[in-house]
Amino acid sequence: MRILTGSSSDDSSFTFIPHSIVAFGSTVIVEGDDKQLSVSWVHAWTVTDGIISQVREYFNTSVTVTRFGDTDGFSSPDLSISTCQSVWQSKLCDNKSVPGLVLAL
Template sequence: MRLLTGASSSFVFAPISVVPFGATVVLAEGYNTKRAVSWVHAWTVTDGVITHVKEYLNTSVTVKRFASAVDGDGDSPSTSPPPNCQSVWQSKVWGKSVVPALVLAL
């Protein structure tokens, strides 16, 4: 808890990359060499202020964008799965070759 609140300075979150997805989601990725920990933050931004943060440690994160499907009349959403599930970003696996994988849907 001391690391998450900033009360301890033994873990430094220095992003290696920051990637925006539209106006509301930003991903930051980094690696702490002292502790051999890779991390990804998913930030939700509202009116220019970070309002929500999700943090993933030693986890491979893939972001996929799901396109909505419409039925034959073009008006209502289809009940079938989206035809377009585009992978738009994947974290780098720093330090470890085998880590759990997670998919974030946009």
């Protein structure tokens, strides 16, 4: 955790305080922070048969969740007929200069 957050403290405790939870099919996005350490985080959980089967964790990173789909209902490698819709964006990193990434569903 010290490597990810840059904390020099020997205190290994970290409080996960979720501020928002949203689900897109089998993906659940949870965003929160630890004000004491000035750290924000986003978890992307994949849920399979009611069990969390995968966890992706991002610290001090702005995350945008985008849904890709085909406009004609058929799968096509031609991107000109695909749609790209931003469905969620992290809010806790707005006032910081942090890296950004796009999580495609």
